[in-house]
Amino acid sequence: MSRVRARPEEWSVLMRASRTAATTRGSKTVSRVERKREERVARILDATADELGSKGLSRFSLEDVAERLDVTKGSLYHYFPSREELVMAGIETLARRIMVELNAAVEGSEESATVRLRRLLTRQLDVVVWDYPASIELFTLRDPADVEGKVKAVRAGHDALFRGLVDEGLASGEFHLTSTAASLECMYSSINMSPLWIERDNPTRARQQIQELIDTLLMLVGVVPA
Amino acid sequence: MSRVRARPEEWSVLMRASRTAATTRGSKTVSRVERKREERVARILDATADELGSKGLSRFSLEDVAERLDVTKGSLYHYFPSREELVMAGIETLARRIMVELNAAVEGSEESATVRLRRLLTRQLDVVVWDYPASIELFTLRDPADVEGKVKAVRAGHDALFRGLVDEGLASGEFHLTSTAASLECMYSSINMSPLWIERDNPTRARQQIQELIDTLLMLVGVVPA
Amino acid sequence: MSRVRARPEEWSVLMRASRTAATTRGSKTVSRVERKREERVARILDATADELGSKGLSRFSLEDVAERLDVTKGSLYHYFPSREELVMAGIETLARRIMVELNAAVEGSEESATVRLRRLLTRQLDVVVWDYPASIELFTLRDPADVEGKVKAVRAGHDALFRGLVDEGLASGEFHLTSTAASLECMYSSINMSPLWIERDNPTRARQQIQELIDTLLMLVGVVPA
Amino acid sequence: MSRVRARPEEWSVLMRASRTAATTRGSKTVSRVERKREERVARILDATADELGSKGLSRFSLEDVAERLDVTKGSLYHYFPSREELVMAGIETLARRIMVELNAAVEGSEESATVRLRRLLTRQLDVVVWDYPASIELFTLRDPADVEGKVKAVRAGHDALFRGLVDEGLASGEFHLTSTAASLECMYSSINMSPLWIERDNPTRARQQIQELIDTLLMLVGVVPA
DNA sequence: TATGAATGAGAGTTCATTCAT
DNA sequence: GATGAATGAACTCTCATTCAT
Numbered sequence: 008m009s010r011v012r013a014r015p016e017e018w019s020v021l022m023r024a025s026r027t028a029a030t031t032r033g034s035k036t037v038s039r040v041e042r043k044r045e046e047r048v049a050r051i052l053d054a055t056a057d058e059l060g061s062k063g064l065s066r067f068s069l070e071d072v073a074e075r076l077d078v079t080k081g082s083l084y085h086y087f088p089s090r091e092e093l094v095m096a097g098i099e100t101l102a103r104r105i106m107v108e109l110n111a112a113v114e115g116s117e118e119s120a121t122v123r124l125r126r127l128l129t130r131q132l133d134v135v136v137w138d139y140p141a142s143i144e145l146f147t148l149r150d151p152a153d154v155e156g157k158v159k160a161v162r163a164g165h166d167a168l169f170r171g172l173v174d175e176g177l178a179s180g181e182f183h184l185t186s187t188a189a190s191l192e193c194m195y196s197s198i199n200m201s202p203l204w205i206e207r208d209n210p211t212r213a214r215q216q217i218q219e220l221i222d223t224l225l226m227l228v229g230v231v232p233a
Numbered sequence: 234m235s236r237v238r239a240r241p242e243e244w245s246v247l248m249r250a251s252r253t254a255a256t257t258r259g260s261k262t263v264s265r266v267e268r269k270r271e272e273r274v275a276r277i278l279d280a281t282a283d284e285l286g287s288k289g290l291s292r293f294s295l296e297d298v299a300e301r302l303d304v305t306k307g308s309l310y311h312y313f314p315s316r317e318e319l320v321m322a323g324i325e326t327l328a329r330r331i332m333v334e335l336n337a338a339v340e341g342s343e344e345s346a347t348v349r350l351r352r353l354l355t356r357q358l359d360v361v362v363w364d365y366p367a368s369i370e371l372f373t374l375r376d377p378a379d380v381e382g383k384v385k386a387v388r389a390g391h392d393a394l395f396r397g398l399v400d401e402g403l404a405s406g407e408f409h410l411t412s413t414a415a416s417l418e419c420m421y422s423s424i425n426m427s428p429l430w431i432e433r434d435n436p437t438r439a440r441q442q443i444q445e446l447i448d449t450l451l452m453l454v455g456v457v458p459a
Numbered sequence: 460m461s462r463v464r465a466r467p468e469e470w471s472v473l474m475r476a477s478r479t480a481a482t483t484r485g486s487k488t489v490s491r492v493e494r495k496r497e498e499r500v501a502r503i504l505d506a507t508a509d510e511l512g513s514k515g516l517s518r519f520s521l522e523d524v525a526e527r528l529d530v531t532k533g534s535l536y537h538y539f540p541s542r543e544e545l546v547m548a549g550i551e552t553l554a555r556r557i558m559v560e561l562n563a564a565v566e567g568s569e570e571s572a573t574v575r576l577r578r579l580l581t582r583q584l585d586v587v588v589w590d591y592p593a594s595i596e597l598f599t600l601r602d603p604a605d606v607e608g609k610v611k612a613v614r615a616g617h618d619a620l621f622r623g624l625v626d627e628g629l630a631s632g633e634f635h636l637t638s639t640a641a642s643l644e645c646m647y648s649s650i651n652m653s654p655l656w657i658e659r660d661n662p663t664r665a666r667q668q669i670q671e672l673i674d675t676l677l678m679l680v681g682v683v684p685a
Numbered sequence: 686m687s688r689v690r691a692r693p694e695e696w697s698v699l700m701r702a703s704r705t706a707a708t709t710r711g712s713k714t715v716s717r718v719e720r721k722r723e724e725r726v727a728r729i730l731d732a733t734a735d736e737l738g739s740k741g742l743s744r745f746s747l748e749d750v751a752e753r754l755d756v757t758k759g760s761l762y763h764y765f766p767s768r769e770e771l772v773m774a775g776i777e778t779l780a781r782r783i784m785v786e787l788n789a790a791v792e793g794s795e796e797s798a799t800v801r802l803r804r805l806l807t808r809q810l811d812v813v814v815w816d817y818p819a820s821i822e823l824f825t826l827r828d829p830a831d832v833e834g835k836v837k838a839v840r841a842g843h844d845a846l847f848r849g850l851v852d853e854g855l856a857s858g859e860f861h862l863t864s865t866a867a868s869l870e871c872m873y874s875s876i877n878m879s880p881l882w883i884e885r886d887n888p889t890r891a892r893q894q895i896q897e898l899i900d901t902l903l904m905l906v907g908v909v910p911a
Numbered sequence: 912t913a914t915g916a917a918t919g920a921g922a923g924t925t926c927a928t929t930c931a932t
Numbered sequence: 933g934a935t936g937a938a939t940g941a942a943c944t945c946t947c948a949t950t951c952a953t
Contacts (some may be wrong), residue, residue, distance in 0.1 A: 044936080054926095069922075070921075071951055076938090079940070081924085081939060081941095090923060090924090182448065183457070185445050185452075186448070189446045192427070193419065193446070193450065196421040196426035201418070204306045204414075205938080219414070219415040220415045221413040222411040222415070223419055224419065225451060225947085229457065296948095305913070306949085307914060307915075308914075310949075310950085316947095522706065531934070533929085533936075534933080536927095536928075541927080542928085570946095577759035629892055633869045635909070637900040640897070641898045641901040644878070645871065648875045648878035648879070649875060652878065656866075656870050668866075671866070671867040672864075672865070672867045673869050675717070678863075678907065679901060679904055681904065683861070718914085746940075747943075747944065747945090756917070757917070760916075760917055762944095763915080763917075767944080768943090768944060875916090
C-alpha cells in the first residue's frame with residue numbers, strides 16, 4: 008500500500024530500528040506491524056548491499072536480490088518503487104555499515120592524529136579488501152543522476168571523518184601536504200581500488216601488502232615511514 | 234629514454250600483428266587481403282576504444298560501435314567472436330594509445346627522475362581527465378576472467394614505464410618509499426579515479442586541481458613539495 | 460414529468476438494495492450491520508464512479524480507488540469479488556448520478572417536448588463535457604461479456620427518458636423522423652463523444668460549441684433551427 | 686539496424702509500395718532488399734491494424750501482434766522503435782484502408798451532393814460495422830500524446846472528405862444546417878459508435894438499421910427523408 | 912564478406928488477485 | 933472485517949548472438 012509505504016527520506020530512519028521502535032512505543036499493533044515491515048526492509052537492504060558490494064552496480068539486478076531472498080521481483084516493489092530507489096537505499100546501507108566500522112576505529116581516542124589515521128586506514132582497508140571488494144564500482148559508475156547524488160552524499164559523510172583527522176594532524180603539526188582535498192582523494196582512490204591488486208588469495212601476502220599500503224598512504228599527509 | 238620505455242614483448246598481439254604486416258609487405262595477394270582486414274580491424278578497434286574511453290564498459294554496446302562505423306552488428310562478428318573479445322581488444326587499443334602518449338612524455342630526456350616523473354604524470358592526467366574520463370571503469374570491472382587477465386596485461390605494460398622511472402629515482406637517491414609496488418598502485422588508482430572529482434566543467438579550477446594532484450602524487454615517492 | 464422519468468424496475472440491483480435497506484429499517488442488529496456495509500459499498504462506488512468518469516475504464520485501477528478511499532486493495536475484495544464486478548457497479552453508479560441530473564431537468568414541466576428536450580440535452584451535455592469527459596469509454600469498451608450486458612442495461616434506463624420525450628414530440632407533431640431508434644442512438648453517440656472535440660480549455664468557445672451541438676441534435680428529430 | 690530503419694515520417698511512404706518501387710528502379714539489390722523489408726513492414730502493419738480494429742487500443746499488445754505473425758516480440762523492434770510508434774503506424778494503416786474505400790465511393794461523380802453523401806455514408810458504415818467494429822476506441826482513448834496527435838491527423842484527412850461534400854451541398858442549396866462542424870462531428874460520432882447498437886448478428890435487421898441510420902444522418906445536414 | 916532478419920534470455924515494471932493474520 | 937504481504941502473469945523493451953542469403 009502506497010499509503011503506508013515509507014517515503015525514500017524515511018529509509019535511513021527505518022534502518023535505525025532501535026530508535027524508531029523506541030519512539031513508537033505508545034501504540035502496540037502499529038509498532039508490531041511496522042517492526043515487521045522494518046525487518047523485511049532491513050532484510051532486503053542487507054541483501055541489496057551484499058549484492059552491490061560483491062557484484063557492483065552494473066551487474067546488480069532485482070532478480071538476484073529477489074532470488075537471494077526467495078521472493079518474487081514484484082514483492083520488492085512493495086517496499087521500493089523502483090530499482091533505482093532500491094539501489095540508492097542499498098548504497099546507503101552499505102555506506103552506513105562501513106561508517107559504523109570506521110567510527111568505531113577513531114572514537115574516544117586520545118592518541119595522535121597519525122596513530123588514529125593509521126587505525127582508520129587499517130579498518131577501512133579491512134572492510135574494503137575482505138568484505139566489499141566490489142564497492143569501488145559504486146563510486147565509479149556514473150549514469151543515474153539520483154544514484155550519483157546519493158553517492159555524493161555518502162561520500163560527504165565519509166569524507167568528514169577523514170578530513171577531520173587530517174585537519175587535526177595539520178593543526179598539531181604532524182601532517183604536511185599541498186592540498187588537503189588532493190591528499191584525501193588520493194587516499195580514497197587508493198583504498199577503493201586496492202582490491203584490484205592486493206592478492207586476497209594469499210592472505211599472508213595480502214596482509215603485508217595492506218601494511219605497506221598504509222605506510223604509503225600516510226606519505227600523502229607527509230608522514231614518512233620510520 | 235628507451236630504458237624506461239615499455240618493452241615490445243609486453244604489448245599486445247594486435248600490436249605485433251601490425252608490425253608483422255609491415256615486415257611482410259613483400260608477399261602479394263595474401264598481404265593485400267590481410268592488410269585490408271587489418272585496416273578494418275583497426276577501424277573497429279578505434280571506434281571501440283573511443284566508446285570505451287568515453288562511456289565506460291557498462292554502457293558499451295555493440296550497437297553503438299556498429300552505428301559509429303556505419304556497419305551492422307553482424308559484421309563485427311566477422312572480426313571478433315564475441316563482445317568480450319572485442320572489449321578486450323578495445324581496452325588494449327585504448328591502453329596503447331595512452332602508452333604512446335606516455336612514451337612520448339619521457340623519451341629522449343636527460344633530466345632528473347623527478348622532473349620526468351612529473352612530466353609523465355602531467356601527460357597521463359591530461360589524457361585521463363580530458364580524453365578518457367570513463368577509462369576508470371575498464372580497470373574496475375571484475376567478473377569476466379578473460380577481461381581481467383587482459384587488463385592485468387595492460388597494466389603490466391603501463392607499470393613498466395612508471396616502475397622504470399621510480400627505480401631510477403630510487404637509485405639516484407631522489408625518491409624514498411616503503412614499497413615501490415604500493416606507491417605505484419596508489420598513483421595509478423589516484424590517476425584513474427581523478428575524473429570523478431576533478432571539476433572538468435571548470436577548466437581553470439580543473440587545471441589547478443591537477444597541479445595539486447601532481448604535487449601530491451610525488452609525495453608517494455617521497456618528493457616533498459617546495 | 461413522471462411520465463417520462465425512468466421507471467424503478469430499470470434501475471440497478473444496488474439501487475434496489477438501498478431502497479430495501481430503507482424499508483427494513485425496522486429490524487435491529489442485522490440492519491445496522493447491513494447499513495454499515497451499504498455505507499461502505501456506497502463510498503466505494505462513489506470513488507469508483509469518480510475514477511471511471513474522469514479517467515475512463517482503460518486507466519482505471521483498483522489501486523487508485525483504494526488510495527482514494529484510504530483503504531487497501533484487499534478491502535475492496537470484501538465487497539466486490541473482482542475488478543470487473545466493481546467496474547460494473549461503478550458504471551451503474553455513474554449512470555444513476557447522471558440519471559438523477561437528467562430527471563431533474565425534465566420533471567414537473569408543462570412545456571413543449573422541444574423545449575424540454577432542449578433542456579434535457581443541455582443538462583446532459585453539461586454533465587458529460589464538464590464532469591465526466593471520460594464516460595464515453597464506458598460505453599465503448601466491448602470484450603467482457605458481463606460489462607457489455609451491464610452497459611446495455613444502463614443504456615436502457617437512460618434511453619427510456621429520451622424515448623419518452625421523443626415519443627411525446629412525435630405524438631404532438633413537433634418532431635419528425637425516420638426511425639426513433641436511429642435518431643436516439645445518434646443523439647447518444649454525439650453526446651458521449653462530444654468531449655473529444657469540444658474545446659474545454661476555452662470555456663467561452665466550448666459553450667458556443669455546445670449550443671450549436673444542441674441545435675444540431677434537434678435536427679435529428681426534425682426540429683429545424685430558427 | 687537503426688541506420689536503415691525507416692523513420693516514422695517514412696512509413697506512410699513505405700506503404701505506397703508501388704510508387705516507391707517505381708522510383709527505386711535504378712538500383713537492383715537495394716530495391717529488392719527494401720521491397721522485402723516493405724513487405725514485412727506491411728505484414729506487421731496489417732496485423733496491427735487488424736488487432737487495433739478488432740480489439741481496440743486498450744487491449745492491444747505487442748505479444749498478440751507477434752503471435753499472429755508467428756515471430757517474437759523482439760522482431761517487431763526491428764521495424765518499430767516502440768509500441769507507440771507501432772500503434773501510430775497501425776492507426777494510420779487502418780485509416781488509410783478506410784480512406785481508400787471512402788474515396789472510391791465519391792470520386793469521379795457528377796451526381797448531387799445528397800446522393801454522393803448518401804453513398805459515402807453507406808460505404809463508411811459498411812466498413813465500420815462489418816470490418817472494424819472496434820475502431821471507435823482509436824478515436825476515444827486519450828493518453829499517449831503522440832498517438833492523440835496521429836489520430837488528430839487521421840481525423841483531419843477524413844474530415845476533409847466529408848466537409849468537402851457538405852460544403853458543396855451548402856453551396857448548391859441542398860443542405861441546411863446551424864454549424865458545419867457540429868453536424869460533421871455528430872455524423873462521425875454516430876458512425877463510429879454504430880457498431881455498439883446495430884445488431885450485426887442479424888444481418889437483415891442490421892442492414893435495415895443502417896438504412897435508417899443513413900436517413901437519419903442526412904437530417905444533420907437538413908435533408909429530410911421523403 | 913557483409914547484411915538484415917530473427918531470436919531468446921532477461922530486465923524492470925504493473926496490477927489484479929489471494930491469503931494468513 | 934481489514935490489513936499488508938506476496939504472487940504470478942503479462943507487458944514493454946534491450947541486446948548479444950546466430951544465420952540464411
